[in-house]
Amino acid sequence: MSRSRNHASPPRPPTRSAAVDASESRSARKGRTRQALLDETLALVADRSFASLSLREVAKAAGIVPTAFYRHFASMEDLGVTVVEDSMRVLRKTLREGRRDLATRNAVPTVKSSVAILVQQVRENEAQFRFLIREQHGGVSEIRRAIDTELRLFVKELAIDLSRIPELAHWGAEDLELAADLMVNVLLQAVAEMLEANRRDNGDDREVTARSERKLVMVILGMNSWRTSQQ
Amino acid sequence: MSRSRNHASPPRPPTRSAAVDASESRSARKGRTRQALLDETLALVADRSFASLSLREVAKAAGIVPTAFYRHFASMEDLGVTVVEDSMRVLRKTLREGRRDLATRNAVPTVKSSVAILVQQVRENEAQFRFLIREQHGGVSEIRRAIDTELRLFVKELAIDLSRIPELAHWGAEDLELAADLMVNVLLQAVAEMLEANRRDNGDDREVTARSERKLVMVILGMNSWRTSQQ
DNA sequence: TGTACATCAGTGAACGCGCGTTCACTGATGTAC
DNA sequence: TGTACATCAGTGAACGCGCGTTCACTGATGTAC
Numbered sequence: 001m002s003r004s005r006n007h008a009s010p011p012r013p014p015t016r017s018a019a020v021d022a023s024e025s026r027s028a029r030k031g032r033t034r035q036a037l038l039d040e041t042l043a044l045v046a047d048r049s050f051a052s053l054s055l056r057e058v059a060k061a062a063g064i065v066p067t068a069f070y071r072h073f074a075s076m077e078d079l080g081v082t083v084v085e086d087s088m089r090v091l092r093k094t095l096r097e098g099r100r101d102l103a104t105r106n107a108v109p110t111v112k113s114s115v116a117i118l119v120q121q122v123r124e125n126e127a128q129f130r131f132l133i134r135e136q137h138g139g140v141s142e143i144r145r146a147i148d149t150e151l152r153l154f155v156k157e158l159a160i161d162l163s164r165i166p167e168l169a170h171w172g173a174e175d176l177e178l179a180a181d182l183m184v185n186v187l188l189q190a191v192a193e194m195l196e197a198n199r200r201d202n203g204d205d206r207e208v209t210a211r212s213e214r215k216l217v218m219v220i221l222g223m224n225s226w227r228t229s230q231q
Numbered sequence: 232m233s234r235s236r237n238h239a240s241p242p243r244p245p246t247r248s249a250a251v252d253a254s255e256s257r258s259a260r261k262g263r264t265r266q267a268l269l270d271e272t273l274a275l276v277a278d279r280s281f282a283s284l285s286l287r288e289v290a291k292a293a294g295i296v297p298t299a300f301y302r303h304f305a306s307m308e309d310l311g312v313t314v315v316e317d318s319m320r321v322l323r324k325t326l327r328e329g330r331r332d333l334a335t336r337n338a339v340p341t342v343k344s345s346v347a348i349l350v351q352q353v354r355e356n357e358a359q360f361r362f363l364i365r366e367q368h369g370g371v372s373e374i375r376r377a378i379d380t381e382l383r384l385f386v387k388e389l390a391i392d393l394s395r396i397p398e399l400a401h402w403g404a405e406d407l408e409l410a411a412d413l414m415v416n417v418l419l420q421a422v423a424e425m426l427e428a429n430r431r432d433n434g435d436d437r438e439v440t441a442r443s444e445r446k447l448v449m450v451i452l453g454m455n456s457w458r459t460s461q462q
Numbered sequence: 463t464g465t466a467c468a469t470c471a472g473t474g475a476a477c478g479c480g481c482g483t484t485c486a487c488t489g490a491t492g493t494a495c
Numbered sequence: 496t497g498t499a500c501a502t503c504a505g506t507g508a509a510c511g512c513g514c515g516t517t518c519a520c521t522g523a524t525g526t527a528c
Contacts, residue, residue: 025491025492026490026491026492026502026503027491029491029504030503030504033505045370047372048371049280049282049283049369049370051279051282051370052280052370054481055481055482055483056480056481056482057481064504065505065506065507066481066482067482067483067506067507068504068505068506070483071503071504072504075482076482133368134368136368137364137365137367137368138280138365138369139279139280139281140279140280141278141430148427178445178446178449179449181442181446182417182446182449182450185416185417185420186416192368196379199372211412214409215409215412217453218409218413218450218453218457219413219449219450219453220453221452221456221457222448222449222450222451222452222453222454223449223453225453225456226452256524256525257469257471257523257524257525260471260524261471264471264472285513286514286515286516287513287514288514295471295472295473296472296473296474297514297515297516298473298474298517298518300515301516302470302471302472303471307515464528465527465528466528467525467528468524468525469523469524469526470522470524470525471524472520472521472522472523473521473522474518474519475517475518475519475520476517476518477515477516477517477518478514478515478516479513479514479515480512480513480514481514482510482511483509483510483511484508484509485507485509485510486506486507486508487505487508488504488505488506488507489503489505489506490503491503492500492501492502492503493499493502494498494499494500494501495497495499495500
């Protein structure tokens with residue numbers, strides 16, 4: 001860390017969203033610049049924490065002058081919370097995919113297919129997942145709170161899905177949430193391990209996938225016994 | 232975030248380790264300053280991420296001039312890795328406490344006592360646990376690597392402890408590690424929830440504690456079935 | 463024990479730099495007539 | 496359809512500030528004799 005704000009990553013040309021394209025409305029162009037700010041933030045956070053990004057840096061990456069940043073966001077924190085919302089959309093999509101999978105099979109989704117869907121979503125939306133994992137316990141409380149809220153929602157949705165499984169039909173809401181919480185926990189750890197593995201070497205997720213599947217099986221076995229051991 | 236490097240936290244007087252105390256050897260005084268740098272780093276990271284700390288800020292908090300920082304650490308990164316090592320000592324102590332508890336009872340430790348030990352350790356070493364949770368997936372790769380290495384070690388130690396339980400004596404090393412991994416995961420989540428709860432309101436950990444205990448029970452039930460369902 | 467010298471934790475001035483934010487501006491796009 | 500005016504995304508100069516790091520220094524502590 002010779003200078004704390006240096007970015008060691010390759011120079012990557014700025015998005016040049018500010019370039020005048022003609023034949024595109026002013027508001028459309030504004031939208032593109034806004035999206036560029038969000039995209040470049042995600043890209044920059046791959047290597048570092050959000051709190052260490054500067055406004056000037058993000059603006060430069062998006063191809064605008066620092067002062068133009070304020071046309072889109074009131075502050076870096078404002079930008080950060082928006083990035084959380086965008087990334088969470090991806091997480092919710094992952095859950096929806098799982099639900100769709102369940103519907104087409106018209107059966108309890110297997111552990112294998114659930115993990116496979118997650119792996120695919122992580123591959124397709126690496127930056128978003130990286131942001132969520134990194135900032136979940138990061139240094140900006142507003143962002144932590146936003147992620148926490150969304151994750152709770154996610155757990156609740158999964159609990160509802162679980163309640164539709166015949167074997168779990170008689171479970172109480174609290175127990176369902178507990179199980180859902182445990183499963184989400186296993187999946188989040190799987191995501192973190194995948195992302196760290198991808199960073200280091202070529203992306204061979206097979207070992208992480210296999211371990212996560214086995215952990216989920218262990219949790220499901222626990223759920224099976226739970227029914228009989230708890231009231 | 233009006234200025235990214237401002238610290239909003241109360242002013243707290245600097246440690247004044249540099250004060251000449253007489254009757255204390257030079258090396259002892261150096262040690263105290265070094266410890267002050269480590270302590271103040273932990274204190275500052277309670278609110279923000281390590282990557283957003285500046286050398287000048289830490290030096291000021293420790294009561295020395297910025298240039299004197301280099302008498303103790305080569306860089307902020309060097310300081311950060313040292314903080315990881317210190318914090319991990321606390322985590323290992325937690326495991327040792329658990330093991331001692333197991334020895335005095337001469338029995339399988341109950342879920343309740345394991346969680347109680349963790350809760351107590353978190354209360355006594357809040358700053359260290361906060362640092363580990365915050366920086367585990369944080370923006371400094373060297374620190375991530377250091378924490379990851381220590382956590383793997385921690386899982387392996389727990390797996391060895393598990394192998395001493397008669398019911399698990401015939402388990403393979405891989406399965407034991409899988410179970411240990413799952414349990415550590417539950418415990419880490421409990422720590423994160425406790426710390427976030429402590430930050431917001433008064434520290435009522437009872438709900439977090441109860442939920443974590445029930446999650447551990449679910450995992451242990453899964454382990455019981457694992458034996459019969461897998462080879 | 464006393465003296466002369468070496469060590470070294472901490473000091474303070476100085477540097478060039480990137481930071482967030484202000485301000486007055488430009489000129490293409492959009493709108494009212 | 497043409498014209499006159501309003502809007503507003505992006506510009507560029509300027510500000511004061513905290514940053515990491517260099518350097519020569521001070522003076523108490525430690526050591527060799």
